[in-house]
Amino acid sequence: MSAVTTSFPNTAxxxxxxxRGKVAMAGLIIxxxxxxxxxxxxxxxxxGKSLTGPTPREVLETPIFYTICLLSSSLTIHFAAKxxxxxxxxxxxxxxxxxxxxxxxxLYGTAEEWHRLIYAHGLTISTNLFGTTYYxxxxxxxxxxxxxxxxxxxxxxxxxxxxxxxxxxxxIEVLSMYWHFVDAVWVVVFxxxxxxxx
Amino acid sequence: xxxxAITIPGTQIQTRPWxxxxxxxxxxxDHKRLGILYILSALLFLVIGGVEALVxxxxxxxxxxxxxxxxxxxxxxxxxxxxxxxxxxxxxxxGFANYLVPLMIGARDMAFPRLNAFSFWxxxxxxxxxxxxxxxxxxxxxxxxxxxxxxxxxAPLGARAFSPGHSSDYWTLALLVSGFGSIGTAINIxxxxxxxxxxxxxxxRMPLLVWLNLVMAGMVLxxxxxxxxxxxxxxxxxxxxxxxxxxxxGGSAVxxxxxxxxxxxxxxxxxxxxxxxxxxxxxxxxxxxxxxxYPVMVGATVCIAFVSMSVWAHHMFTIGMNSYAxxxxxxxxxxxxxxxxxxxxxxxxxxxGGKIQFKTxxxxxxxxxxxxxxxxxxxxxxxxxxxxxxxxxxxxxxxHFHYVIVGGILFALFAAFYYWYPKMTGRMLSERLGKWHFxxxxxxxxxxxxxMHIPGVLGMPRRIYTYEPGRGWDTLNLIISIGAFIxxxxxxxxxxxxIISYFKGARAANDPWDAWTLEWSISSPPPAYNFATVPTVSxxxxxxxxxxxxxxxxxxx
Numbered sequence: 001m002s003a004v005t006t007s008f009p010n011t012a013x014x015x016x017x018x019x020r021g022k023v024a025m026a027g028l029i030i031x032x033x034x035x036x037x038x039x040x041x042x043x044x045x046x047x048g049k050s051l052t053g054p055t056p057r058e059v060l061e062t063p064i065f066y067t068i069c070l071l072s073s074s075l076t077i078h079f080a081a082k083x084x085x086x087x088x089x090x091x092x093x094x095x096x097x098x099x100x101x102x103x104x105x106x107l108y109g110t111a112e113e114w115h116r117l118i119y120a121h122g123l124t125i126s127t128n129l130f131g132t133t134y135y136x137x138x139x140x141x142x143x144x145x146x147x148x149x150x151x152x153x154x155x156x157x158x159x160x161x162x163x164x165x166x167x168x169x170x171x172i173e174v175l176s177m178y179w180h181f182v183d184a185v186w187v188v189v190f191x192x193x194x195x196x197x198x
Numbered sequence: 199x200x201x202x203a204i205t206i207p208g209t210q211i212q213t214r215p216w217x218x219x220x221x222x223x224x225x226x227x228d229h230k231r232l233g234i235l236y237i238l239s240a241l242l243f244l245v246i247g248g249v250e251a252l253v254x255x256x257x258x259x260x261x262x263x264x265x266x267x268x269x270x271x272x273x274x275x276x277x278x279x280x281x282x283x284x285x286x287x288x289x290x291x292x293g294f295a296n297y298l299v300p301l302m303i304g305a306r307d308m309a310f311p312r313l314n315a316f317s318f319w320x321x322x323x324x325x326x327x328x329x330x331x332x333x334x335x336x337x338x339x340x341x342x343x344x345x346x347x348x349x350x351x352x353a354p355l356g357a358r359a360f361s362p363g364h365s366s367d368y369w370t371l372a373l374l375v376s377g378f379g380s381i382g383t384a385i386n387i388x389x390x391x392x393x394x395x396x397x398x399x400x401x402x403r404m405p406l407l408v409w410l411n412l413v414m415a416g417m418v419l420x421x422x423x424x425x426x427x428x429x430x431x432x433x434x435x436x437x438x439x440x441x442x443x444x445x446x447x448g449g450s451a452v453x454x455x456x457x458x459x460x461x462x463x464x465x466x467x468x469x470x471x472x473x474x475x476x477x478x479x480x481x482x483x484x485x486x487x488x489x490x491x492y493p494v495m496v497g498a499t500v501c502i503a504f505v506s507m508s509v510w511a512h513h514m515f516t517i518g519m520n521s522y523a524x525x526x527x528x529x530x531x532x533x534x535x536x537x538x539x540x541x542x543x544x545x546x547x548x549x550x551g552g553k554i555q556f557k558t559x560x561x562x563x564x565x566x567x568x569x570x571x572x573x574x575x576x577x578x579x580x581x582x583x584x585x586x587x588x589x590x591x592x593x594x595x596x597x598h599f600h601y602v603i604v605g606g607i608l609f610a611l612f613a614a615f616y617y618w619y620p621k622m623t624g625r626m627l628s629e630r631l632g633k634w635h636f637x638x639x640x641x642x643x644x645x646x647x648x649x650m651h652i653p654g655v656l657g658m659p660r661r662i663y664t665y666e667p668g669r670g671w672d673t674l675n676l677i678i679s680i681g682a683f684i685x686x687x688x689x690x691x692x693x694x695x696x697i698i699s700y701f702k703g704a705r706a707a708n709d710p711w712d713a714w715t716l717e718w719s720i721s722s723p724p725p726a727y728n729f730a731t732v733p734t735v736s737x738x739x740x741x742x743x744x745x746x747x748x749x750x751x752x753x754x755x
Contacts (some may be wrong), residue, residue, distance in 0.1 A: 020309040029383035031419040038427035038457060042442060051448045119376035126439030131449050136434055136442075 023176040029181045032144070036185055039140055040192055043133040047197055050128035059121045062194045066109030067186065070145075072103035074183040077152075077176045085169045093159050099179070100156060103149050112141050134193065141189050144182050151175055227311035228726060229296050232318050234622060236293025239322045240286045241693075246329070247281035250274045252686060255679040261667035271663035272346035277328070279349030280369065283465065284376050285325040287607060291472040292383050294614055295411045297622065299387060301717035301724065302405045304396025304733040305619040309389035317382035324376030331368035343412070345369040348661070350458050351432075351444035355452040357459035358436055367436065370429045377426040384418035387411055390665040396716075398735035403755075405715045405738070406495055410475035413499050414468055420507065421464035452517060459510035460551050466602065471499060472572075473610035474541060479564055481545050483713045484560035485552030488739060488751075491544045498544075505534045524583040529671035531581035544569060557711075558632030562613035565640055569605030576601065576651070591661075594654025600647050604685075612639070612692070619699070622705030624722045627703060631695040637687035645681030649674055698717060714739035 048055075080095035114135075117123045125135040155175065158164050164172070223231060253274050257265045266274070296314065300307055308314045331344045345365040347355040356366050391412045395404070406411075407578070432454075434440035441447035443454045482489045488494065511519065511527045519527075545567060554560065576598040580586050589595060612635070619627045651672045665671055710716040716733055719741055737743055737751035 015397040017395060020389040023392045024310065024385050024389040027388045027415075027419055028381075030416075031381050031385070031423050034420050034423035035427045038424045038460075039431075042453065045450070045453060046448070049448045125434065126441070129441050131441055132434065132440040132449075136431065136440070140430075186207065198257045 014143050019170060019174075021170060022177065025177045027175045029177070032181065032185075036140065036188070039133075039137045042136050042190060043192055043197070046129045046133050049097055050130045051129045054121050054123050054127075054130070056134070056193070056197050059117055059123060060194060061113075063109050063113060066106045067190055069102045069109070070106040070183055070186050073099045073106070074180050076102065077179050079128060081169070081176045084164070084166065084172055087166045089159075089165065091162070095157070096152065096156055096159060099192055100149060100152050103145060103152065103179075107142065107149070110138065110145075137189060138193065141182070141185055144185065148179050148182050152179070225315075227307075227315045229300050229308045229311065229314060230622075230724060230726075232298030232314050233293045233295075235322075236289045236296060236318055239318075239325065240290035240293060243281050243285040243289075243325055244714075245689075245693075246285055247278050248686060248689060249280040250281070252682060254278065256681040257663060257681040258675050259667075261665050261672055262665055266518075266663075268663040269343075269346060270649070272348075273344040275343050275661055276348055276369075280328060280345075280373070281325070282603070283349065283469075284373060285321070285328070287469045287603070288376070288380060289318075289321055289325075290611060291414075292317075292467060294618070295387055295414075295472060295474075296383070298389055298618065298717060299408055299411055299719075301621075301728060302408050302715050303391065303394060303399055304716050304729055304735065305390060305394040305729055308386050309394055310386050313382050314386050317379040317386065320379030320382070321376045324372045324374075324379065327368055327375060328372035331365050334368070336363060343442075350455075350462065352458075353454040354435075354445060356432055356454075357444065367433075368681045370432050370436075372424055374429045377422050377429070380418055380422050381426075384415040384422075387415040388419075391415075392517065395508070396729075396733050398736060402493075403735060403738050405473040406478035406489060406492065407472075407715075409496050410471050410478065410499055413503050414471045414475075417464055417468050417471070417503050418504075421461055421468055424457055425461035428454065428461070431457075452514075455514055455517065456511070459513045462504050462513060463510040466599075467502060469607050471502070473566070473607050474499065475590070476610045476614040477545055477566060478616070479713075479715065480559050480563050480613050481548050483617075483711050484555045484557060484563070485549045486555070487548055487552040488714075489544070490547035490550075492738065494540060495544055498540045501537040502534060505530060505537070505607075509534060512581055512583075512586070515583045516590045528581055528583050532578060535574060535578055542571060557616075558627070558629060558636060559613045559617040559711075561633070561636045562609050563595075565636070566606060566609040566613065569601060569609060569643075573598065573601035573606055589654060591659055592654040593650050593658045593660055594644060596660050597647050597654055599652035600650070604643060605647065609612030612636075615692075615696075617711065618717075619696070620710050621717055621722050621724070623700055623703075624706050625699050625703030626706050627695050627699045628709060631691055631698070635688050635691045635695060638691060639685055640687075642688055645684060646678050647681075649677050649681070653678075709741070714742045717742055719744070 076095045077099045080092050080099060083089075083091040083095065123131050123134075125131050152175070155164060155172065223235065226232060226235075251274075253266060254271065257263050259265075259270055296308065329344075343363065343365050345351070345361070345368065347361055347366065351366065351369065353473075354360055356370075377655045391408055393406070403408075431440070431442040435442050435444060443449050443451055446450055478489055478495060509527060509531045511523060512531045515524060515527070576594075580589065580595065580598060616627050616632055619625070653674045655676075657671055658665065658669075658671050665675075706722045708721055710722075711718070716729075716735070719733065720729060733740065737755050739751045743750035743752060
């Protein structure tokens with residue numbers, strides 16, 4: 001091969017790099033995973049070390065229905081993003097609103113559980129180690145769901161105003177990456193708190 | 199107000215109202231300006247942290263000194279450590295990364311310019327928040343007091359009972375806020391490097407500085423976040439009555455230590471890897487040879503990043519872990535020495551047979567090589583857990599990590615300042631003042647930190663505000679303090695050089711060092727848009743290819 005012809009590659013045309021939005025979201029997910037890992041470690045480390053009650057076995061009930069809600073919202077947001085990429089606006093909006101409803105239902109489930117724990121069982125964040133670690137871990141996840149819902153609602157409002165089209169497909173995919181992450185974290189939290197922790 | 203300057207030619211054409219200028223700097227999203235802001239804020243905090251160090255050295259100059267009270271002494275070492283790590287070292291390295299990475303990969307700006315500005319202001323305001331504790335630490339009713347529980351704020355010292363008032367809250371919030379800034383910058387650096395490289399810049403052709411900053415940013419994502427998580431837990435303990443680190447309710451003080459050091463040890467590598475990056479750019483240029491063993495350098499860096507994640511508990515040998523944990527952390531800590539040694543050999547291999555030019559950046563680089571080697575050797579000594587049981591929490595440890603941070607990181611940073619200052623300002627730094635700076639700082643550094651090992655071996659514990667005469671520590675401490683003041687004078691020479699050269703320095707050409715990376719292909723200082731045409735790259739040394747079309751590097755890749 002002669003060096004001159006091969007020294008300058010076929011410039012911008014063949015030069016493809018990953019989208020910066022997706023790379024950045026992947027970075028954020030790695031960072032968030034590390035934060036959650038620390039909280040999960042603290043939860044596991046303090047299992048059974050509370051000096052006073054109530055214990056997880058006494059008061060926790062497995063939130064199967066709300067878990068199904070959150071996990072299926074991953075599916076609906078996936079469909080929404082796919083429909084948007086194909087330019088089918090009303091299907092996108094439908095699935096998007098369904099995602100919000102499922103996420104909202106999950107948050108309601110958390111609220112209901114906390115209400116029960118606080119008023120029926122007297123468990124608050126300062127009651128014992130279980131309370132401290134439980135409310136921090138589940139609360140941190142709930143905070144991420146809430147942040148996600150605010151972003152989803154913003155998109156929904158823009159979508160209802162007709163401002164979300166195929167051009168925004170990339171942004172929507174980045175947002176759906178975040179939502180999938182929030183769901184995946186719940187799988188871990190669910191396993192740790194409701195399966196292993198009892 | 200600004201229209202005057204435009205409408206009346208001949209009068210005050212150059213002078214824009216300083217308010218406009220200031221407004222532009224405060225609202226900028228340009229990576230070059232943000233880089234400079236990062237560096238300037240770090241220099242400000244460097245001077246503050248340096249003054250705190252001097253206060254401690256005056257206090258320890260002779261036995262039974264009464265220069266400051268024990269309480270003030272505690273605040274000084276807490277603020278000195280926190281400031282130097284979070285508000286000097288991190289910002290200055292992020293500043294260089296911000297400035298250099300887009301220029302080196304031929305990009306217009308960082309991937310997310312506004313996130314970049316947001317991250318900078320988080321980190322800077324975090325620093326201000328920390329220092330506001332001097333005024334507001336005890337709340338409105340009392341006199342202020344800065345945090346005084348050490349830069350790692352071991353439990354239960356950080357709890358309400360032992361840190362009443364708000365001093366620890368300012369510390370926690372400052373670290374949390376600046377930590378979020380660091381995460382934002384790290385994400386930005388990664389997205390920039392992955393997604394904005396100019397055509398032809400394959401990852402195997404990226405300058406080593408870019409490679410190493412990519413690794414550093416990846417480490418920030420995993421290493422800074424545990425600290426943020428632990429700070430959130432501490433806030434829950436302090437404000438919501440949680441029990442994470444409350445031993446009376448079954449909580450564990452040791453867990454805080456683990457969380458802190460899972461951050462704390464990788465942090466050292468977060469700081470040193472960008473310094474390796476400076477070395478990998480500066481040593482080849484001043485040895486007039488390409489870097490020796492480019493792929494091995496990348497591999498060794500990634501290896502360091504991985505191994506350094508599993509060494510944190512070597513900071514905790516004295517808390518009484520079981521023998522398996524002790525052996526594990528001794529072994530992993532020693533293992534880090536292997537890739538680090540590879541890097542040192544590669545830099546020496548680069549210099550070997552080269553036409554070495556002893557300009558100021560190269561002097562600091564050579565200083566770095568020797569001092570970092572010695573710092574690594576005392577590190578290996580402390581990695582042996584039995585040795586550590588004897589000397590942990592003594593001045594030997596203080597001497598060791600200052601050898602890393604001052605002898606390693608700060609020397610590399612000075613090299614970077616002298617090397618890239620012409621690019622950033624368009625003026626050369628004075629070589630004469632630079633040599634004064636180098637030799638004064640070298641002498642001061644060795645006087646302080648070589649000698650500091652000895653009182654440590656003689657049993658002088660760290661963090662004591664005074665000591666008894668006649669233990670053999672007196673003369674040594676006096677020498678250490680004298681060295682500290684020589685370093686302070688050297689820093690003054692440096693700052694004077696920065697200021698004088700900015701106004702009176704020789705004009706810098708585009709490429710004053712005859713270097714090989716893309717930032718030297720554009721004017722000094724670079725235009726706002728960086729590159730008039732997007733460059734295309736076909737080797738690791740694009741400027742060499744341009745200057746030597748008869749023998750381009752691309753022929754050998």
